[in-house]
Amino acid sequence: MRSVAAALIVVAGGAIAAGISTRRSGVAAGEAEPLVATVRAAVVNARETVRRRVRQRREIAVPAATFRAGSSAGAAPARGPVWGFSAATDPSADSAQPRLAGARGFVPALEGIRGLAAVGVLTTHVAFVTRSSTGSPVKRLFGRLDLAVAVFFAKSGFLLWRAHAAHARRDEPATARPTREYLRSRLVRIMPAYAVLVAAAMLVLEQNHVNGPASWIANLTLTQIYTSNFLVAGLTHAWSLAVEMAYYLVFPLLWTAMKELRGGAARWRIPAIAAFGASGLVFPLIPWHALGLLPAGLNVQILPPSFAAWFAAGMLLAELATAPPGTLARMCRDQLSKWGWWVAGSATLLATTVPAWFSEGFIHPGPIEFAARTGLAGTMAFLVLAPVVLAPEGTRFPVLESAPLQKVGTWSYGIFLWHQLVLIGAFPLTRTQLWDRRMGVIWPVTVAGSLAAGSASYRWLEQPARRALERR
Template sequence: MRRMRFPALDGLRAFGALAVLTTHVGFQSGDALQGPFAGLLSRLDIGVAIFFVISGFLLYRPYVVAWFGEPEPPLTLPYLRNRALRILPALWVTVILAALLVPRPDGVNWVTYLRHATLTQIYVDSPAAGGLTQMWSLATEGAFYLLLPFLARLLISYERPTRQAVRRRLVVLTCFTLLGPVWMAAINATGHPIAGLWLPGHLGWFAVGMGFALWQVARSSGRLGSSALDTLATIPGTIWAVAAVLLLIAATPIAGPFNLDSPSPGQAFVKNLLYTVIAACVVFPAIMPSPRTAKILGGRIGHVAGDISYGVFCYHLIVLSLVEQLFGFGPFEGHFALLFWPTLVVSVGVAAASYYLMERPIMRLGRRDRSYDVSPVGLDNTANATASSTDPWTTPDVSPASPSGQG
């Protein structure tokens, strides 16, 4: 199969990074805790779920393509090397900058920073380092990276990719989406909140992307016939409107408190399930985009924004802390707009410098397996090829892609 690109996913990755930055500014200013937009600002951590769905789709898809008789699945060691090359350089620079520039809370020492640098901080109940609290999601995604080769081979083993085999695996992946809500309800019922950061609580978000990958390859190869999903793919505006309505529902107490207080088991279940459906609705129109969708989300601006989105995710809390110090603002004092715009502009600048001066050169030097593109989601200047297809089901297949390491 020839290469196929997914340009619209770049714009969604940029949207996810913007959502994460916005919710953190909202919490730091206090506007996510009280005020007319508190519910919405507090739920913009939905960006994490969007990242996870995109990663599940792009990383699992090469295994599905291999199952359908194409090249061998990715070798585990090159796959892990490429993941490390993508996420570790910016992570380590972020940890160093946080240690040097952000005030340290009580109980934070060099061991704390070492845990963040090795993505093991979520397994120890200790104070979080300033400027690095968002890295819990990167640690969770790192756990998914390690699990995926074994999970993927388990799912593609034992039988040929017949229509029935594909449907059985779609059922299994659908069942995975219920693991997260059940896990989150259970850990809140038993009083173990740190376990809410672990992979089982979020595996359903990755499973949504994996299910999309399996469905898309099976549908494009003729293993699956047309279904309601075909119709949904043609009405992206409606699907995104559904996502917006569900987000507004999530921005009520039904999904738990707006602050960091522990929700009830029922609220934790509802929030995780709502995030699963919202992220699915956001991402689905982008995996088989209309020409208009691909042009808007996957044009040059969207492509560049997607490239630097990981850096925005990594550096924005450090930038936010420096902006607060510059203006003399304390936490929860308001001033959302005064914090948001400088944080966004400076974070974009720092992220662009990081990507073009460090991250991309390191990937180019380090990756010997050239089937993996150096860009975060395997896109290059031919990304608009998807948009030129009049029939999404006859668009050529994709080569192994390489999504961002955002969590």
């Protein structure tokens, strides 16, 4: 548009110069008329070009009701539902479309959120063993910060699904990443540090010395949630890691099943993922034990299908982040809009602490209550992550991107792994009895010890193991 405007200015300037030159040289008016007519025609053409460009840009700015059939030039638009999210399937369809922050590469603000989520899970565990998770609004909030696990799951869903969402938007065949390479990367990232944690918990904690080979194998293979007696001191929090590993194994099946939903058909990916997430809210409502479909001692509420909504929240964000910006992306453009999203996410979390609606503390909820809590937690995770990944590329989040939170985020896996052992050690260190109401004493010691353990785990265990295994 700038080049067209410049051409218009040049043509207009030429017309003025021609008129001046004609007057000065005394050329007859009849001889100058062809030159003037030519200049006028050029001016009219330039004006029409400018108007046409303006109309095109206005059409791009308004969400269209069609998706592009593919990435090839001249492809006819495919009519279909837009679902209110984006205007096209090809993220490179027009250079005027701003790229979203989560469309590719490392997103520093997500690292900060992950660090906060790790501290949130730690806080709930401290509140539980100090009897500070019930009785008041603040304590009830302490007792529900473990729902930050939903943020972990949604973040994993987002990062692992993003490449395949972009692949489908570009109308490329097959899948974006070889399954074998992907599974190897997950095992290299998760298992070395976790295996060391299992050995430490089993050998260091005296109460675990009664555990036999079956318990060792179940915990080392992250299959303990499929047994009736999986609680092991120092490893009770690993149920969420077992769920996450199950989804790591399932993701290749999901993206293979959806590989044909690309190009024009990519518009169906969002409803398909939404249906997958909704299945996680239905699963715990089914009376599996009464129907004789699951063993009596198996806890349905820690089985992987019960958490589909949490992973689906991240998968939906991956689809939105790799598509041309739509309605939700426009709601994230303003710097202040992020606070609206985060306030809504906080309200969703606070809703799970209302005693009239949900049980307090670590009481085993009924199926309906569990499904409602899981749905609210998945919504909270979506609202927390959306303003980060759907913001325009280059948007800054000073607090989340600050050096301290980046460090905590980098160490978050180690913090999560080791905080239970640190918490157990905090009681004798502070001369506190288990269940004493001294959260103000136990919490800072546990946080400090977990940060140290997470830093050491990252530097001396996770990174060396990853480099060694990747070389092989």
